[in-house]
Structure formats: structure tokens, C-alpha cells
Amino acid sequence: MTDFSETKRLFSLPEGMIYLDGNSLGPLPTAAKDRVAACVQDEWGEMLITGWNKAGWMAQPRGLGDRIGRLIGAAPGSTVLGDTLSIKVYQALASALELRPGRKVILSDNGNFPTDLYMADGLARSLGQGHRIETPAPEDVAARIEAIHDDLAVLLLTEVDYRTGRRHDMAALIRAAHKVGALVVWDLAHSAGAFAVDVSGADADFAVGCTYKYLNGGPGAPAFIYVAPRLSEHVRPALSGWLGHDAPFAFDLDYRPGDGVDRMRVGTPPVLQMAALEAALDIWDQVDMEALRARSVALCEQFIAGVEAACPDLRLASPRDAWARGSQVSFHFEHGYAAMQALIARGVIGDFRAPDIMRFGFTPLYIDEGDVDRAVETLTDIMAHRLWDRPAYHTRAAVT
Numbered sequence: 074m075t076d077f078s079e080t081k082r083l084f085s086l087p088e089g090m091i092y093l094d095g096n097s098l099g100p101l102p103t104a105a106k107d108r109v110a111a112c113v114q115d116e117w118g119e120m121l122i123t124g125w126n127k128a129g130w131m132a133q134p135r136g137l138g139d140r141i142g143r144l145i146g147a148a149p150g151s152t153v154l155g156d157t158l159s160i161k162v163y164q165a166l167a168s169a170l171e172l173r174p175g176r177k178v179i180l181s182d183n184g185n186f187p188t189d190l191y192m193a194d195g196l197a198r199s200l201g202q203g204h205r206i207e208t209p210a211p212e213d214v215a216a217r218i219e220a221i222h223d224d225l226a227v228l229l230l231t232e233v234d235y236r237t238g239r240r241h242d243m244a245a246l247i248r249a250a251h252k253v254g255a256l257v258v259w260d261l262a263h264s265a266g267a268f269a270v271d272v273s274g275a276d277a278d279f280a281v282g283c284t285y286k287y288l289n290g291g292p293g294a295p296a297f298i299y300v301a302p303r304l305s306e307h308v309r310p311a312l313s314g315w316l317g318h319d320a321p322f323a324f325d326l327d328y329r330p331g332d333g334v335d336r337m338r339v340g341t342p343p344v345l346q347m348a349a350l351e352a353a354l355d356i357w358d359q360v361d362m363e364a365l366r367a368r369s370v371a372l373c374e375q376f377i378a379g380v381e382a383a384c385p386d387l388r389l390a391s392p393r394d395a396w397a398r399g400s401q402v403s404f405h406f407e408h409g410y411a412a413m414q415a416l417i418a419r420g421v422i423g424d425f426r427a428p429d430i431m432r433f434g435f436t437p438l439y440i441d442e443g444d445v446d447r448a449v450e451t452l453t454d455i456m457a458h459r460l461w462d463r464p465a466y467h468t469r470a471a472v473t
């Protein structure tokens with residue numbers, strides 16, 4: 074059982090701030106400051122090139138990958154870090170498409186995060202094999218799998234919708250896709266660290282995700298990729314970089330894929346970012362994921378009940394059923410951008426997603442019931458007195 078009042082003390086958050094945006098960028102684990110400083114001074118500064126061996130930099134993408142693996146139900150040796158999530162989406166999709174030659178449809182949904190769809194579109198164009206991308210409404214995906222049938226190459230879905238928090242039934246969709254002979258790539262951007270994922274139990278083929286959201290690895294932290302062990306010796310990694318080679322330091326002129334998921338590595342890993350992520354995973358190693366989920370559900374329910382009782386102008390955009398949600402709650406409000414700026418000005422940090430969604434992430438590692446009460450009170454005050462209606466709050470910044 075995890076003591077969440079203990080984990081809260083392990084993060085550095087500005088005094089008085091209630092941070093409900095850990096679904097977008099997780100806060101700083103206090104230990105990351107010393108860990109990164111030590112990596113800079115003792116490893117880079119003192120060891121220089123020998124750090125690749127002595128400090129274990131070269132092995133970290135696999136070692137940290139296994140620690141993330143526990144959170145997503147992946148067996149040791151099936152998850153590796155590197156690059157950004159957009160790149161890993163491309164790589165997983167390219168590898169999957171190659172395993173299903175002749176099939177032409179990539180099925181996603183219209184709630185997917187744009188970069189996943191952009192990467193799929195770019196890949197389809199580069200391949201020039203006539204792949205088409207279909208994006209039905211999320212609730213119509215299961216029916217489309219049936220309808221497309223043996224032309225379906227790959228189902229490419231994000232488990233939790235970044236705007237509404239709606240969660241797909243991963244296991245059921247994998248069963249349906251496998252039944253028609255298709256492969257499935259899951260984007261776990263809003264799942265990893267939000268609740269226990271079980272890629273092995275659900276029989277996922279590929280899964281990818283980022284480490285700077287719920288996992289708290291810091292801005293620019295590397296992405297991860299999981300490949301089912303039954304596939305990993307057969308996939309071509311598509312991005313065939315030297316660190317995915319069987320023997321990078323043989324400097325052969327021909328590419329030969331490395332063992333299993335190692336072949337999904339591309340180039341030099343981000344050592345300073347991995348140091349920060351390591352400090353974050355030291356916290357995650359202690360966390361019971363079932364306890365985390367129970368607490369996340371309780372915090373979300375508390376927020377929904379509080380806001381619905383006091384703010385009639387806000388309309389719930391997330392599923393009401395806790396099982397069908399990730400670890401965020403979203404509300405529609407016509408002036409959502411301005412209302413969010415007013416909240417941020419008072420130290421309650423959420424974010425806004427066009428056209429009218431106010432988004433709040435609930436992360437039990439450092440958010441408790443008192444924070445939820447204060448967030449509800451602040452939002453209630455802003456709504457009741459129209460405090461959002463000031464010119465300064467209507468001016469859009471580059472990052473919303």
C-alpha cells in the first residue's frame with residue numbers, strides 16, 4: 074500500500090500552487106535536482122567518454138525501460154527508451170504495417186492526438202503503397218474493425234483521449250483487431266502512470282508513450298516503446314539507427330537488427346534527461362498501481378461532484394463512469410480559456426484545449442483531497458463572480 078502523503082513530500086512544487094496539469098508536464102521530483110547535478114558533474118564532468126560504460130549510460134534505455142515496463146504490464150526486456158513519442162508512433166506503425174503487407178487501412182479515431190495522425194499520414198505518403206487512414210468517432214471504432222475486416226492493417230489508438238479523458242476498452246479492441254488479422258499500436262501517453270496498464274494481459278502488439286506527463290521525467294524526457302516478445306525478433310525497426318544494430322561498435326556497413334526490443338533504439342540516448350527520469354522512477358518503483366487508481370478515481374469524483382454542485386455553467390466533457398475515464402476531468406465552458414487563465418492567476422494550474430475544454434489532471438502522487446477542495450472553491454469563486462471576464466485573460470498564449 075502506498076502512502077500518498079509521503080510521495081507528495083518527494084516533489085518540489087511552488088508554495089501554494091495546486092498543480093492539476095501533471096497529465097501534460099509532471100512536476101519536479103526533488104531528488105532529480107541532485108541526480109541531474111551529479112550526472113553533470115561526476116559523470117559527464119569527470120568520466121567524460123568513459124561514462125558510457127562506467128556510469129552505465131548505454132544500458133539505461135533498457136534498464137529504465139524495464140522500470141516503466143512494470144507500470145504498463147510489460148515483461149522485462151520488452152520496453153526501451155528513446156526519441157520522442159511522435160518518432161516512436163512512426164516507428165511502431167511502420168514496423169506494424171510491414172508485418173501486414175497488402176492490407177491498406179490504418180484505423181484510428183477522430184479523438185486521437187494530432188501528432189499521431191500527422192505521423193501516420195506522413196508515413197503513408199512516404200511508403201507510397203496506397204495506405205488510407207480512417208478516423209471514425211471513438212465509439213465507432215469497434216464496428217469499423219468489423220467492416221474493414223481483412224483490409225485492416227493496423228489499429229492505431231491512444232487509449233485515453235487527451236481532451237476528454239475518455240478511455241478505450243483496450244483488451245476488447247485488441248481482440249477484435251486480432252480476430253480480423255490486424256495488428257494494434259497503443260499510444261499510452263495518458264495511461265502510463267495514470268493507472269495500471271496491462272499490455273501483456275491484453276495481448277498488445279506495440280505500445281508507445283512519453284515520460285514527461287504522468288511519469289514526471291521532465292520536459293524533453295525520452296519516449297518509450299514496447300514490442301510484444303512474440304513479435305520483437307521479427308520486426309524491422311523502420312528507423313534503423315546504429316544503436317539498434319546488433320553490434321553498434323563493430324561499425325559494419327550493413328544493418329543487422331539487434332536482439333528483440335533493442336532494435337527499436339535509434340541513436341545516442343539523452344543522458345541528462347534519463348538522469349531526471351531515473352529520480353522520478355525511484356518514486357514510481359514504490360507505487361502500488363491499484364492503490365493509485367483507487368485514489369485517482371476518488372479525487373476525480375470529488376472534483377466532478379464539487380464543480381457540478383457549484384458551477385452550473387460548466388458541463389462535464391469526461392465520461393461519468395470512472396472506469397471509462399483516465400486520470401483527468403474535463404469540462405466544457407464557452408469562455409474556458411479565460412476561466413483557465415483566471416484560475417492559473419490564483420495558483421490552480423490546469424490547461425485549455427480548443428475549442429472549449431478546461432482540463433484538470435488528478436495525480437495522487439502529489440494531489441490530495443485538500444487540494445481538490447481548494448481547486449473547487451477557487452473555480453466556484455471565479456465562475457460566480459465572472460472573474461474570468463477581464464481582457465488580460467482573453468489573450469491567447471502560444472502554449473495553451
Ligand SMILES: *Cc1c(COP(=O)(O)O)cnc(C)c1O
Binds near residue numbers: 159185231260263
Ligand atoms: C503528449 C502526446 C504526444 C506528444 O508527442 P511528442 O513527440 O512527445 O511531442 C503524442 N501523442 C499523444 C497521444 C500525446 O498525448
